Amino acid sequence: MEPVALPWGPPREERADAARNRAHLIGVAREMVAELGACNVTMDALAERAGLGKGTVFRRFGTRAGIFHAVLDEEEALFQHRVMTGPAPLGPGAPAAERLAAFGRARLEFLAAHLALARASLDVARPVPGQSPSLFHVRMLLAEACPDDALTGTLALQLVAALEGPVLLYLQRQDEGPLVVDDLITSWQVLVERLTAR
Amino acid sequence: MEPVALPWGPPREERADAARNRAHLIGVAREMVAELGACNVTMDALAERAGLGKGTVFRRFGTRAGIFHAVLDEEEALFQHRVMTGPAPLGPGAPAAERLAAFGRARLEFLAAHLALARASLDVARPVPGQSPSLFHVRMLLAEACPDDALTGTLALQLVAALEGPVLLYLQRQDEGPLVVDDLITSWQVLVERLTAR
DNA sequence: GACTCAAGCGGGGTACAGTCCATTTAGAGA
DNA sequence: TCTCTAAATGGACTGTACCCCGCTTGAGTC
Incomplete structure (x- = not known):
């Protein structure tokens, strides 16, 4: 043969x-x-x-979006690195609920810092980073914080959308950024607290 | 003069x-x-x-998206009508938390039923329906369900994103639709329950 | 080093979103 | 009914994402 x-x-x-x-x-x-x-x-x-x-x-x-995605990916790798191996509570070591809150804050700051690039790398025609690292990470933390929940999968999807959607889709202009982002960080914390409260 | x-x-x-x-x-x-x-x-x-x-x-x-938006708007008006004047719990009469859950279910079914159109009516370049009826309605119900919360505004934004984002941005293909949408409805209910629980 | 061929390359070609402006028309007032 | 003007129209024109395909080249194999 x-x-x-x-x-x-x-x-x-x-x-x-x-x-x-x-x-x-x-x-x-x-x-x-x-x-x-x-x-x-x-x-x-x-x-x-x-x-x-x-x-x-x-x-x-x-695709056009593909280039911007690639550019952003290099920054994203640094971000991931902080999440995987950096100091708690963003990095490992803190309780899952705290890590989730910290992740939201960091992620929102990251997106705000790279807003134009993040938007340009969206491709509505062929959507879904499918296995985006954010989704993976939120799913993991959520499963850890709420071990007895079924449907961690879709809930994680909704959380990631809650995190990224406002900045990517709904937030009007870059200049009204900082203030709104601060509020988004705060309300993300409320969201996570209540969601993971026993 | x-x-x-x-x-x-x-x-x-x-x-x-x-x-x-x-x-x-x-x-x-x-x-x-x-x-x-x-x-x-x-x-x-x-x-x-x-x-x-x-x-x-x-x-x-x-804009190209504008046309699809206009087509969708006609369906959207019917949907809004059910929300504003239809039977509870989607329509008025039920407690805010229940209405929120019902709204999520109805909205997800609506989006799933008009998926292609909803996607085509997205315009990433000039985003934000700004004062979309969904946002308005969620904000209202949320303020009613959690009257002592500050930041109802951004929290509502995040909830709408959690509702619409997965379908519009993250869900891969139309054919894997129904099952995932059912799960999204269920986890939306979990989300709302915990968020509005005292 | 010579041979081979899949992977990579270039850049003209196509299709489509969106603009511009000279011409036409609705409809308000006289 | 006539006049006048802002609104509306059509379709040629422009800019750009993306495709196609004949030519070139890196890197295995002998």
Whole structure:
């Protein structure tokens, strides 16, 4: 029997040049976002400034939202790191309910700090980060805080939506940001307290 | 002193032909959505099928999302009517906490029934229905159920996001719909119960 | 080093959202 | 009925996301 290359299995990783271009594109995109604002960055301009073809940009990132998602992902990794290994109560060590409250605060601050990017990385046509780290983390904490609840899954979905939705969808303008975000943090704490109270 | 036409004040209402065209466009759009699915309806095709110029379509509705929003609004009005004047607990007469739970159930069923349209009427670029009726209603019920809470405003925002976000943003595909929606309804009830419990 | 071929690349082409403005028309007042 | 003007209209035009496909190249294999 011959060793067939199975169509599933770990997809071979990116070729070196492709990886290089990806990194370069993300860097250029970040520059352009800082310079022009996310909503003024066009794919043509990005490709040109990166010295690459448009086709390459789309092959790497699939979609306009995809690029911004990739840029944001680098920040997101730092955030995740704080959550997984940083000091309590955001990091491990505190009771689940407290971690949940701390997570909400940190997440709201994170989103507010990267508002334009976060919005630009939304793609309503093909939605759902599906297994977004936030969802995963909230689900875990919720299961720990309310071990006897069924439906932790959908409840976690609703909590994440409560956390991210107002900023991503409902909050009008960036400039009215800070005040509202503070209020959102406070009411998130109320929400979590009552939800996890015995 | 002469009677100046003040730039504010009630904006003069639509001319008769404009109103006729708006109604006609909404009708044609509804047909096309039923026939092709919202995401396959283009503004060019809509204008052509309605026998009107493209400029007219955009003048009336501003944006692609605007049309779907207008189509959905007609259904939404029926929904609002049930909420405002229908039988309890969705309509008036029941305690606020119960009305909140009933509202969530009804809203989720409504969104599930009009999923494609609801998604198409989202506009991430210019977000916020600002004073959406749902937000208004949840805020009112919440203030009634928890009269001594401060921050009812942002909490209501978070609740609406918890209600609509999962369906609009996170839920993957239409076909996995019914089951998940049932679970969402149940966990919404848990959420409201705990939130309004003394 | 030479061969091979899937992965990657470029950039012209397409489709569609949204703008502009010259022309038409509703409808209020005289 | 006539006049006048703000509102409405149509459709050519523009900008941009995304597709397509022939050419190039990285990186395994001998």
